[in-house]
Structures are given as C-alpha cells and as structure tokens.
Amino acid sequence: MNEKAYAKAVAKRLACSKARRDEFVHDLESDISSALAAGEAWEQVEARMGDPREVAREFNEGLSEGELAAGRKRRRLRAAGVAAVAVVVVVAVLAAAAWWVFPKATSPGAATGLDEQAAVERAQEVVTLLDADDFDALRALSDETMAKVLSKEGIDQARAAVGENWGAFVSFGKAYVSDLTQGGVTGTVVRMAAVYENATVVYQISLNSDAQLIGIYFG
Numbered sequence: 001m002n003e004k005a006y007a008k009a010v011a012k013r014l015a016c017s018k019a020r021r022d023e024f025v026h027d028l029e030s031d032i033s034s035a036l037a038a039g040e041a042w043e044q045v046e047a048r049m050g051d052p053r054e055v056a057r058e059f060n061e062g063l064s065e066g067e068l069a070a071g072r073k074r075r076r077l078r079a080a081g082v083a084a085v086a087v088v089v090v091v092a093v094l095a096a097a098a099w100w101v102f103p104k105a106t107s108p109g110a111a112t113g114l115d116e117q118a119a120v121e122r123a124q125e126v127v128t129l130l131d132a133d134d135f136d137a138l139r140a141l142s143d144e145t146m147a148k149v150l151s152k153e154g155i156d157q158a159r160a161a162v163g164e165n166w167g168a169f170v171s172f173g174k175a176y177v178s179d180l181t182q183g184g185v186t187g188t189v190v191r192m193a194a195v196y197e198n199a200t201v202v203y204q205i206s207l208n209s210d211a212q213l214i215g216i217y218f219g
Contacts, residue, residue: 003032003042006052013056016063017070024059073164113209114188120175123190123205126213130155131169142213155216162219167197180206187214 001009007029014021035045049055063071122141129138139147159166173193180189187206194201206215 001046003029003036003045006046006049007032009052010055010059013053013060015056015060015071016067020063020067020070028055114179114207114211116177118211119177119188119190119207120192122207122211122213123175123192123203124172126205126216127172127194127203128169130216138213143208143210146212146214150213150216158218162201163199166199166201170195170197173200189215 007025010028011021011025014024016024032042032045032049036042060068126138126141129135129141133152135150135152139150142150171194173195175190175192177188177190180187187208190203190205190207192203192205194203201218204215204217205213208214
C-alpha cells in the first residue's frame with residue numbers, strides 16, 4: 001500500500017462530515033509528505049502510523065455527536081447518489097419508465113378527459129396520504145400496476161435522498177397540470193410544491209383517465 005492508498009483507506013472509514021474528513025486527510029497527507037521529505041522511508045512511516053482502520057477508529061472515537069450525525073447523513077447521501085438510477089426507476093417512474101423518455105405534452109384533460117381541478121385535488125390527496133404513510137389507501141387509489149409496486153420502503157428511500165426532517169406539512173403551492181402521452185400510455189401529470197416546516201418538496205403526481213395513481217416523483 002502506497003501513501004495515497006493509505007490516506008484513501010483512512011478517509012473512507014471516517015465517520016464525520018465531508019469538511020472535517022477533508023481537513024483530517026489533508027493533515028494526514030501533510031504529515032506523510034513531511035516525513036518522506038525528511039528522509040524517512042514510506043514503510044517506516046506506515047509502520048509508525050499504524051493500520052488505517054485503527055487510525056480511523058481512534059479519530060472517530062473523538063468526534064462530537066454533531067460530527068457523527070453529519071457523517072451518517074453524508075453516507076446516506078452518497079448511497080442515495082450511487083442508487084440514484086434505481087430510485088428513479090423504482091419511485092419516480094414506478095413501472096412506467098417508457099412513458100417518461102420523450103413525453104408529448106398537451107393541455108390538461110385533452111388526452112385523458114380528466115378535469116384539471118379534479119386532478120389537482122387527487123394529487124393533493126395522494127400527498128396527504130404519503131405524509132400519513134397510509135399505503136393501503138394509496139393502493140386503493142392506484143391502478144393495478146402501481147398498487148403492486150408501491151411500497152413504504154421505496155418511498156422512504158426517495159425521502160432520504162431529498163433530505164431529513166421535513167417537519168409538519170404547512171401548505172401546497174401552485175399546481176401545474178398537463179397531459180402526457182408516450183408509447184401509447186397517456187396520463188395527466190400534476191406538478192406542485194408542498195411546503196413543510198423545514199423543507200419545500202416538489203411533487204409530480206401522474207394519474208390515468210380514471211384519476212387512478214400511476215406514478216409518483218418528488219425531489
């Protein structure tokens with residue numbers, strides 16, 4: 001293991017915020033560079049510093065609860081980034097991926113016959129049920145395909161990617177409604193913001209001509 005691999009091995013085990021991690025790794029690399037410049041062989045430096053896992057463990061033991069919480073959030077966000085495509089497929093598209101590739105937009109109700117106000121009210125109902133984690137009620141509002149794939153686990157995964165601790169719901173923002181058609185599949189899409197105590201989340205709720213839920217995206 002060379003000095004770069006050593007620093008990387010330590011860095012990936014640090015349980016702190018990105019800023020604190022970068023600061024520690026910078027200091028570690030500076031110490032290594034200084035030792036090498038002073039004529040010490042890398043093997044000697046490595047032996048003196050010890051196993052990267054032990055270096056990281058000792059560092060982590062001295063972290064504050066705030067830094068540990070920041071580290072947990074950083075790892076969750078990193079995992080969410082790695083799984084971003086899967087999240088989009090599972091949650092944002094929810095078994096209707098082909099529809100979203102190159103959708104053709106038309107005015108509200110032009111393709112589905114769904115009343116614009118009814119679509120907005122149904123979308124707001126969906127968000128309210130999501131906030132309540134009432135998945136039985138959500139499945140009852142969904143078409144057959146959506147009802148099969150809709151799960152709390154998938155929704156929670158998407159929520160974690162957006163952020164933590166949204167707080168209580170406050171209000172809905174303005175809704176924008178259009179019909180989209182792609183690959184023979186047509187739906188009415190409602191895009192709207194929901195304001196929470198600590199976050200503003202943009203929802204995209206997709207409905208078929210019977211006002212059944214066929215897709216959910218939020219971010």
